[in-house]
Amino acid sequence: MVDSYRPKDLKDALSIRAEYNPQPLAGGTDLMVRYQSWSGTLPLFTKSVMFVGHLKEMKYIKKEAKDKTVTLVIGGTATLTDVANNPDTPEVLKKAVLSIAAPALRNNATLTGNICNASPAGDSICALYALDAVIVIEKNGGSREVPIMEFITGPGRTVLGSDELVTAIKIPLKASSVNDFTKVGTRRANALSKLSFTGVADYKNGRIDSIALTFGAVGPTVVRSVELEKKLIGLSGSELKARIPKVIDDYSTVIVPIDDQRSTAVYRKKVALNLLEKYLKELSSHE
Amino acid sequence: MGAKISIPVRRIDAKEKAGGWTKYIGDYQFKNLQHGRFLRSERARAKIIEIKKPDFPEGYYYIDASDIPSSGKNNIQMIKDDWRVFAVSDVKYIGETIAVILGPDKQKVLDLLNQIEVIYEDLVPAFTFDDALSCKGGAVYGDNNIFSEYLLNVGNVDNAFKDAVKIVEGKYETGFQEHLYMETQGLVGAWEDEKITIYASSQCPFYIRKSVAVTLGVPVGDIRVRQTTTGGAFGGKEHFPDVIATPLAVAVNKVKKPVAMIYDRIEDISFTSKRHPSKITIKTGLDKNNNIIAMDIDTLVNGGAYESSTTIVLQRAILHGIGVYNIPNARIRGRAVATNTFPSDAYRGFGAPQGLFAIEMHMSHVADELGLDSSDFRRKHFIKTNDITITNAKMHDEVKLPEMFAKIDEMSDYSSRVKKYTDDPVKGIGIAFVNHGGGFTGNGEQAIIKGVVKMKRLEGGKAGLYVSVVEMGQGLQTTMRKIAAKELGLDYEDIVYDNPDTDIVPDSGPTCASRSIMVVGFLVQECAKKLKAKWNEGVGVEAEDVYKHPDELIWEQETLQGDAYPSYGWGINVVEVEFDPVTYEVKTTGIWAVWDIGVAIDEIIMQGQSSGGVIQALGYASIEKCELKNGAFMQHTMADYTIPTSLDFPKVETCFIDNPYKYGPSGAKGAGELVFDAAPPAYAEAVQNAIGKRIYDIPVTPEMIMGALK
Ligand SMILES: Cc1cc2nc3c(=O)[nH]c(=O)nc-3n(C[C@H](O)[C@H](O)[C@H](O)COP(=O)(O)OP(=O)(O)OC[C@H]3O[C@@H](n4cnc5c(N)ncnc54)[C@H](O)[C@@H]3O)c2cc1C
DSSP states (O other): OOOEEOOSSHHHHHHHHHHHOOEEESSOTTHHHHTOOSTTSOOOOSSOEEEOTTOGGGOOEEEEEETTEEEEEEETTOBHHHHHHOTTSOHHHHHHHHTSSOHHHHHHOBHHHHHHTTOTTOHHHHHHHHTTOEEEEEETTEEEEEEHHHHEEETTEEOOOTTOEEEEEEEEEOOOSEEEEEEEESSSSSOOEEEEEEEEEEEETTEEEEEEEEEESSSSSOEEOHHHHHTTTTOBHHHHHHHHHHHHHHHHHHOOOOOOSSOOHHHHHHHHHHHHHHHHHHHHTTO | OOOGGGSOOOOTTHHHHHTTOOOOGGGOOOTTOEEEEEEEOOSSSEEEEEEEOOOOOTTOEEEOGGGSOTTSOSOOOSSSOOSOSSOOSEEOSTTOEEEEEEESOHHHHHHHHHHOEEEEEEOOOOOSHHHHHTTTTSOSSTTTSEEEEEEEEESOHHHHHHHOSEEEEEEEEEOOOOOOOSSOOEEEEEEETTEEEEEEOOSOHHHHHHHHHHHHTOOGGGEEEEEOOOSOOTTTTTSHHHHHHHHHHHHHHHHOSOEEEEOOHHHHHHTSOOOOOEEEEEEEEEOTTSOEEEEEEEEEEEEETOOTTHHHHHHHHHHTTTTTBOOSSEEEEEEEEEOSSOOOOOOTTTTHHHHHHHHHHHHHHHHHHHTOOHHHHHHHTBOOTTOBOTTSSBOOSOOOHHHHHHHHHHHHOHHHHHHHTTTOSSEEEEEEEEEEEESSSTTHIIIIIOOEEEEEEOGGGOEEEEOSOOOSSSSHHHHHHHHHHHHHTOOGGGEEOOSOBTTTSOOOOOSOTTOIIIIIIHHHHHHHHHHHHHGGGOTTOEEEEEOOOOTTOOEETTTTEEOSSSEEEEEEEEEEEEEOTTTOOEEEEEEEEEEEOSSOSOHHHHHHHHHHHHHHHHHHHHTOOOOEETTEESOOSTTTSOOOOTTTSOOEEEEEOOOOOTTSGGGOOOOTTHHHHSHHHHHHHHHHHHHTSOOOBSSOOHHHHHHHHO
């Protein structure tokens, strides 16, 4: 027998979470599918459930400025539609979010849910890795902030404690002149990813000042190599152009996908590298 | 498009369906309803050593073959009766029914089911054509795994090959396809008036009645089948409901209470029949003028673990095996094989799409090999009226393909685009020419079905129409009314045509084989004429009409010789694509279709058939991948078995050419399956032209394109 809780506010939610460790349920678009059973019977939840999607304190998107950096703060119950409609949402995240499912689902599903589900094919995650998103975690009497790359530890696994909730996602709004998010799905809409790619980069004085390259659904978690990115910092466009074959070689060792019912390992790898090459060519022509 | 009957009316069921008021099987209320769920085989091929069951609380039942009355038998009487109602002592495919668990509370039924443990001893399963032909693990069927074999021959193939100056060969493969009707399989069996009544989402109420009667060993009149409004079928509810109805009837017969068997979606995709996979090899001999003088074809279809309708599917595949061409010397060997996959069964087209895909791709490859334009080459070989067919009969139809080509060329600008795209690195355009025989093969309408329709004058200037063919989304409730109303001079809304009930309507045959309008509709037209003549006799006067095969058509069933079909629908599709060299994804940029279906009974309904059939076929050709892993379908959710959305393909530009058929109502011919046949080869040829590599198999996935370009 499992119980269900409907907290009246965030404080209440954190106390319930601390006392009974129920599983948070926001839009339920992952959980209701995961625990579905014969229609007309109850879903097969293995733990008690706490509804969080209605909590108003977390349904916001705002900008915060501190020193010289501006941060976009997305509340823990903001839906994918909220994120897509916000004018300050970075282009790659907006594209990623709009590539998920269909409008009806996006009206219900939360960004937090997509992250906490921690699927390697979670489309927003691929963009959020590239944007250096930080996950804000709270519990009764405390909070912490964890970069998304550390938050997700494996397929379906995160560092979230059983007494904690994700209450916001912070995205530093940085200059970025060459952006790409591409999802290769099983069809043109309402499709799950065979793979996805995000590239964001910026030049300063003709040299690459910042760059992030991430790949979804080609490994147990989204793939991003900060080390390989570092090698590109400081290059001019023409230097980058000359380096492209080498960069592709480097990435071919870190992208190690698998075969499954949606696609093949060879295809995933080849197309991931093709997308990378296309992006780098575009980038190199921009300086 | 000149006929008056073609002018569209509002579909009789439009408002009710669009408004969400229509009742489907899951919406019916039954007092004291029990819920059934199958215990299914989890192994592709195994002996059942033991079935460990928990204690069943009162009111919960485990029903298996031992509950079949002694007068009955553990067989499902479909076209063949080899499919077992319940597996006993061994299992032949994953999903095979072992037992029904039923009771009043679904969760308890599920809990009981989960506590049952079946102990198997695995045997070596056969899945592929090679496994089947080499009898891997021992024969699944007979002593050679061949359900049926045919040899068609016209002219002298061996001699003609000796004269050939060039020979081209190719091997073509197609995969499983899931129907994905909107409403899943669902039946309720009830004990009413001391007899079994089956409420069924189905295409063929009389098929269910027959199979249930045979299983229980009772006269057909003891079984009543009532069709419930059916939310799509595509062939998936032709025979397959029998596989649910028979064990269900055994259960109802035992518990004497209403029992529902309604599939969930994942259950439906995992455990229902699919389109037959095929593997077809074609060898063509040409003379020095690039004319085809000989063709040798070897056709294989995978029937799965039981035969059911596989032999008829094979017949259709080979009877359409040389497509729309006049080949003076041709031979087709056709074999249907047994494997340990889920039994394949009817799916829109019934074998013809497989045969036509192979011949169309092959014609394209031969033209390519000769350096000729693929459409010119095919057009040069078009069959003409009175030419000899693969079954050594004359083609009776007036063949309007040249006129139809002119039309589609004008609509799509095909001829100039095909030239324009020759050197285009990403764009391509493809074309395909097909025909599709309407009605049952050969004299089946006479020998097997002999359909009957009845009409009656009702109160208030209305007329009742009694037929066993069903509305399943294709518009039959509207088109049949239009046919009857036209003869009676009534408004189509004044014709009463309810969902068939086998206790009320005569057996006019199943809703399949593109026969409903052409064959049953013609009977309705003739019956309405008779009723009109008697109309003044007053309310209650009845008329009846019975099928009679046209005298001029001859047929020999054993050897498949003679007039294979009463008439053919004809079609041409053009598909234009653009491929992305980075992701290998294909975007379809144009689709055109020209059809000769005699006369359209309703132009908008036919537009719906054209759009629906073409897009369903494009899904089959592009994204509907359905692979086996150890005998189970890997893509068994709607997330993984993807069918096209409205964003995947553009509008289908459709045109109809009138060509009235004398034994069709107002000249109409079969149309429901024809519209599926041409798109797969047209799409594959378009992709082939875009990527500059030959395509032999569908679905043409981005993964496959990447492989071809390597
Ligand atoms: C038809 C369909 C199509 C889909 N298509 C896509 C797609 O294209 N791309 C894609 O990436 N995904 C897709 N999804 C998956 C899904 O919609 C997303 O992952 C969604 O964003 C999850 O959000 P939710 O609010 O519904 O999460 P829920 O199902 O409520 O929860 C998901 C997880 O997040 C946890 N969680 C939720 N809120 C919190 C919180 N505040 N603190 C801590 N943990 C929390 C839950 O405990 C659970 O583990 C699809 C799903 C469906 C049903």
